Amino acid sequence: MTLRIVQWTTGNVGRAALGSIVERDDMELVGLYAFSADKVGRDAGDLARLGRTLGVAATDDIDAIIALRPDCVSYMPLFPDVEHLSRLLEAGINIVTTAEFMTGAALGAEARARLERAAAAGGASLFGSGVNPGWIEYLAAAASGVTRNLRSLRVIEQFDLMVLSADGNQDDFGWGRPAGDPGHADDVAVGVAEFRDAVEVAARVLGVELDEIRYDVEFAHATADLKVAARTVTAGTVAGIEITWSGIVGGAAVIELVARWTLGTKIEPAWTTDMGYTVEVNADPRVIMRVDFLPADLEQLTAEGMAMMGTVLTASPAINAIPAVVAAAPGIVTYADLPPMTANLAGR
Structure with missing residues (x-):
């Protein structure tokens, strides 16, 4: 089964996540959310600096993202927005995130309870990780x-x-x-x-x-x-x-x-x-x-190369968890609730 994925933001970590999504045979990028007005309408491949277009334009319209009915949103702003997360979960959309979220306790009891209710209402799962x-x-x-x-x-x-x-x-x-x-x-x-x-x-x-x-x-x-x-x-x-x-x-x-x-x-x-x-x-x-952690090509062992590797390390635990999160029971899920997760073999 090919999973339909939306990438939420294209900052440093978001770009690494988007690159991983389009490389995989079991995922299809169907949407892209952008905060910045200057990114709206631009192609995802351009924003992710992939050197090619993907035919997916960025939008800042959350209703348009929900209308795509994705299996999962790869949610990667710097900080989580409980309102945005709740809307997605209530719409039945699973979420993986690197936005300083694992159990929701850091957001406070009220925010965590709201996310749990949203996940239950939509029958969706929310998982957070990084390296x-x-x-x-x-x-x-x-x-x-x-x-x-x-x-x-x-x-x-x-x-x-x-x-x-x-x-x-x-x-x-x-x-x-x-x-x-x-x-x-x-x-x-x-x-x-x-x-x-x-x-x-x-x-x-x-x-x-x-x-x-x-x-x-x-x-x-x-x-x-x-x-x-x-x-x-x-x-x-x-x-x-x-x-x-x-x-x-x-x-x-x-x-x-x-x-x-x-x-x-x-x-x-x-x-x-x-x-x-x-x-x-x-x-x-x-x-x-x-x-x-070392780059695959040791010639990239530079400050810039190490910074880029850091974004991959942050994004990959979330992206590799998507199939398990989509299959998981509704609610806030952690590593304790999911089967072992690995990278996929090199795809397209």
């Missing part, structure tokens, strides 16, 4: 399958974000804020709330009931004025962030998600960043996994 949070926690939980006596699970992400500092998804980090700035820790918590959802998802995959989920953050500060794209980071201001979301059972952390992000190396404390992921399964036996 992290999302796929890496699922991988970590699966890694425990070769062990017994599982005691805890820890995922550590470490990246120097200097070349990506202009991205809008870093606006909530507060790069360049003064040391000890009141409210900074709380602001970061809001900006990374989807990691809290990832703890919840990991617990569901493991079949663990958590007592609570805790948050902690530490900051490192620049030792000199930094040249950072789209940011002002002077000596003494924040140039490093380490967040930890912990799932607690009986007072102990059984799931820990740690993310350390820096802007270069001129920081104090002198944190290092290993530029990748480490998964630690504390069980019998212990499992330690190092996860790295």
Whole structure:
């Protein structure tokens, strides 16, 4: 069966998603939603920079998108709009998204309840993921399958974000804020709330009931004025962030998600960043996994190539989940509700 797909927005991640959709033999791009007026009417292939036209024009008319009766919308703005999501779900349209959504808890109880009602009314499913949070926690939980006596699970992400500092998804980090700035820790918590959802998802995959989920953050500060794209980071201001979301059972952390992000190396404390992921399964036996990503062509191992690869890593867990999400029971679904998902063999 060929699934009819609408791509929602063509930002960096949306373009990667659209490119994946049109490559697959089991999917057909039937529509494209655009926020910007200057994109309306333009061909999807042009907006995705594919070097060819696809015969699908962008629209900003949500009713026109619903009228297409797609099987699924690949929903990839930077942030979720509960009104838009609800309209699509109520119309019976399944959704996969990378827009900082996994369980809906980060949006608040009222928003999550509204989405659940919309999904039930339309008989549709809503799934959110990315590489992290999302796929890496699922991988970590699966890694425990070769062990017994599982005691805890820890995922550590470490990246120097200097070349990506202009991205809008870093606006909530507060790069360049003064040391000890009141409210900074709380602001970061809001900006990374989807990691809290990832703890919840990991617990569901493991079949663990958590007592609570805790948050902690530490900051490192620049030792000199930094040249950072789209940011002002002077000596003494924040140039490093380490967040930890912990799932607690009986007072102990059984799931820990740690993310350390820096802007270069001129920081104090002198944190290092290993530029990748480490998964630690504390069980019998212990499992330690190092996860790295490299471009298929090592000649693309440039700042631009790495940024492009990052968009593919973000989009792919959602796109590869589409067949399973379309087949899933209505509601907000997570990795705990879906069968294993893989990439498809190279298609057209």
